[in-house]
Amino acid sequence: MSGAGHPGEPGRPGEPGRPGPAGRTAPPVRRRGRPTSAARAAAGEAARDRILASARTEFAERGYDRASIRAIARGADVDPALVHHYFGTKEQVFEAAVEVSFAPAREGLRALPPHTPGTLGGRITRFFLGVWENPVTREPLLALVRSAVNNETAARILRAQVTRELMATVARELDGPDRELRVELAAAQLVGTAILRYVIKAEPLASLDAGELAVRLAPTVQHQLTGPVGERLREG
Template structure:
């Protein structure tokens, strides 16, 4: 009788392979909640595994290191923001400032999408590793796609300046909650901010 090779610790068995997507999703959701509640520094792979009801080795199997788990959690939380470049791609450039401003503000105004964003931003502000992951996601998934559509020599700088305007506004309004910006009507913010974003993207 031949012996089967021992299964690697934490790797899903063949019988449970059909459940792998659900297990992965459960780990990812637990990671997002742990990072939200504890921040990057105080979150551990062991804590994520406990919250998801799995062995820590299984977290490593699906995602790798804590940094990689965090990157996956960011991608999940930032999924709505990742659609921002479409507001540039799907219409004329002369109205892109308002479309982009309205889209980004809408994501932050929605409580369902604002909560995970707040958690991720707080982790990125307080930890260098989390900040590096955050920058990488924003640069590759949002800014470069914006820049490609502009087709200008300094397109990347333009996209970054527009993003800085929008991210800065979001930080002051939703994270730091500086008044009167925190309580201002969203339409008033769009009216004031959109021309500035438009100028960064297409101005001289």
Template structure:
């Protein structure tokens, strides 16, 4: 009996790890694989095995390993992408505190901290992963924050980048490298110290 012809690049139903939420399973598995193994040691085949699907399905949904990594970053980074909304809620006079509290709140929450740690560790150890992270931060976060500032484009982008550098640098030292006494400092102390600096970057003279 002749086997049915399959279109190239699309896994058969029996190979694809049937059931709903396959794309979400792949994303979740990819995030765990990147967190555990790092970018270089993670493979599409390993992600597929962890997700219970055929590797062809991973390629079908995402393409290359770099694209899988970018997708897993975007899902995990989604809470931080809401940060620009804090710039539109009320006056810009206290935007530094609101933005600082928002970003640190994401890192303080174990549910959102774990995937962000995985992303940051991969970005630190691999240039490809770092490039994906930079593009996402620049396009999705910094540009959106910059557009909320009533300033020339280049100046607004620089100010947003400096504010982000302050907060990302703090997150790196506190949650990844765990430098003391920063790692164990009360978060309210950090907000009080960081907020004026972030405010100055965004709206200072």
């Protein structure tokens, strides 16, 4: 009578752990188990990156008001619940998109070598225009500016990011109790120029060579940072 064999007897050739032809032992059967924690973490990080990339595209194309969590999830090929899991609300998604978009500017400012305040205007102006002249960094910034112009929530988030990260970095190189105001006035010159040149595309500013623009703009930025205040203000 045939069967599985009695204890101590060899099983059928080819069974896992049993002697095969010529005494060889068949390799154990591999069973597919659950993904490792490292694999799950990598998959989660990839999904988060896709969500963030989709959010930046959605905000760029539709603006803050018309962008939606569902559309962002659709662009990332994930369930909307996963967007809420990683980022929370639409406001928080936008905040994350702003932070990523400003990362090159933030890192670039930190990498600027320390110099005397008298050269700060030229350095900041050239750096600022370099960020806007580069299509890779310009497009997400354009999207953020457009959203901030039309929505107070977007404007508040953008304002906080600029104030906390960018202006504070520049202000640390200045002295005096009004250094925050000076940096904001300098930023007004730069941001206003960017809106006219890259958003509104006002001519002849839009077609002006970037190098010439930097030469013309830098003295004004430098004056706001370190120049004397007006006579009336000093007399008052």
